[in-house]
Amino acid sequence: MKNKDIDHMYKTYVLPTYTQKPICFVKGKGSRIWDIEGKSYLDFFPGWAVSGLGHCHPMVSQAIKEQARKLLHVPNNFQNLKQAQLAQEIVKRSFPGRVFFCNSGAEANEAAIKFARKWGSKSGRYEIITMNQSFHGRTLATLTATGQKKFHEGFDPLPGGFQYGEFNRFDQIQKLVSGKTAAIMLEPIQGEGGIRVAEPDFLKKIKVLCEEKKLLLIFDEVQTGMGRTGKWFAYQHYDLEPDLMTLAKTLGGGAPIGALVAHSRIKEEVLTPGTHASTYGGNPLAAGASLAVFKAIARERLLENVKHMGTYLKDALLELKKKHAVIRDVRGLGLMLGLELAVPGTAIVDRCLANGLLINCTQGNVLRIMPAMTVSKRLIDQAMRILDAALGEANEG
Numbered sequence: 057m058k059n060k061d062i063d064h065m066y067k068t069y070v071l072p073t074y075t076q077k078p079i080c081f082v083k084g085k086g087s088r089i090w091d092i093e094g095k096s097y098l099d100f101f102p103g104w105a106v107s108g109l110g111h112c113h114p115m116v117s118q119a120i121k122e123q124a125r126k127l128l129h130v131p132n133n134f135q136n137l138k139q140a141q142l143a144q145e146i147v148k149r150s151f152p153g154r155v156f157f158c159n160s161g162a163e164a165n166e167a168a169i170k171f172a173r174k175w176g177s178k179s180g181r182y183e184i185i186t187m188n189q190s191f192h193g194r195t196l197a198t199l200t201a202t203g204q205k206k207f208h209e210g211f212d213p214l215p216g217g218f219q220y221g222e223f224n225r226f227d228q229i230q231k232l233v234s235g236k237t238a239a240i241m242l243e244p245i246q247g248e249g250g251i252r253v254a255e256p257d258f259l260k261k262i263k264v265l266c267e268e269k270k271l272l273l274i275f276d277e278v279q280t281g282m283g284r285t286g287k288w289f290a291y292q293h294y295d296l297e298p299d300l301m302t303l304a305k306t307l308g309g310g311a312p313i314g315a316l317v318a319h320s321r322i323k324e325e326v327l328t329p330g331t332h333a334s335t336y337g338g339n340p341l342a343a344g345a346s347l348a349v350f351k352a353i354a355r356e357r358l359l360e361n362v363k364h365m366g367t368y369l370k371d372a373l374l375e376l377k378k379k380h381a382v383i384r385d386v387r388g389l390g391l392m393l394g395l396e397l398a399v400p401g402t403a404i405v406d407r408c409l410a411n412g413l414l415i416n417c418t419q420g421n422v423l424r425i426m427p428a429m430t431v432s433k434r435l436i437d438q439a440m441r442i443l444d445a446a447l448g449e450a451n452e453g
């Protein structure tokens with residue numbers, strides 16, 4: 057079969073909710089991915105950060121294989137070993153607390169929103185302040201939490217109880233707090249919002265504000281978590297811990313899993329039996345894969361690699377900035393990097409794709425580059441050559 061045959065099947069049978077390229081991937085290994093016609097691509101945006109360890113990391117694939125032979129699923133009214141071990145591992149790498157498991161980033165954020173509402177309900181508080189340009193998912197509550205109008209259009213009436221403030225503008229956020237506010241929710245680095253990194257002073261002040269006003273501080277680490285920025289979680293770059301943290305994407309290394317981590321400083325029992333649930337959440341297959349992700353990051357010292365390769369890649373991007381006038385800014389942390397352009401980015405992404413490099417464009421003009429945490433200098437050099445050529449054509453055009 058060819059790419060065009062699969063495209064025909066998609067057009068016939070799959071609802072067109074995605075802007076898609078007619079390319080069907082069938083095999084992946086590390087930073088390489090192959091389409092059904094055998095063309096190979098260098099993947100510098102693996103699975104929108106899901107395949108953070110690269111495609112089919114051997115430890116993750118092996119864990120899935122082993123677990124698939126033993127037990128695929130256990131309902132959550134019983135217990136399973138892998139879920140308990142995974143919760144322990146997440147807490148060990150983050151902060152004292154307990155974990156709720158689900159299947160995606162949106163579900164993890166939905167759980168955080170429900171947690172905040174239930175927590176606030178005793179004192180009549182329910183509002184959550186989120187940031188403009190944020191992205192929290194596509195369920196009705198999480199798309200409402202998302203501070204971007206384009207995702208809201210056509211879905212009225214949206215659930216109430218959300219206020220939107222400016223990221224990195226503490227004074228403006230502070231003004232939104234009222235007697236109804238229960239929580240402040242943000243991404244330490246806005247991914248979909250254009251790789252915008254939270255300033256340390258902003259987060260510090262938000263943290264103090266939450267303590268003073270007794271608000272929950274919720275960090276959406278769906279994209280930034282699991283080593284992407286060179287630490288296990290992005291909040292660890294700042295001298296503070298959130299009350300709630302959500303995870304997904306690289307958490308499963310390709311297996312669908314999401315998590316809400318609630319800090320033990322929240323003394324009340326909030327999500328008590330019957331108040332929230334997920335049929336699949338934390339099943340042995342997904343939890344087993346996730347445990348292997350943690351093991352691989354530790355065993356292969358991937359946090360170190362992210363730091364080194366992140367610096368190497370950022371330096372290479374800064375070199376490109378010197379050469380190409382269309383690059384306005386290079387920003388990000390670790391291997392979560394963005395190039396802001398003075399022109400729309402889609403044509404450049406398309407040129408890279410044609411030349412065998414996968415990257416992403418967000419907010420119309422920010423190229424998002426998030427290679428696997430296992431990436432090497434050699435692969436970065438290859439990718440930079442393709443990007444350099446694509447940017448060169450943009451300069452000419």
Ligand SMILES: Cc1ncc(COP(=O)(O)O)c(C=O)c1O
Pocket residue numbers: 104159160161162163165191192193194243247248276277278279280304305
């Ligand atoms: C920061 C953030 N939160 C939430 C989500 C939603 O995750 P999912 O698509 O797994 O529901 C995403 C997805 O891109 C994200 O980047």
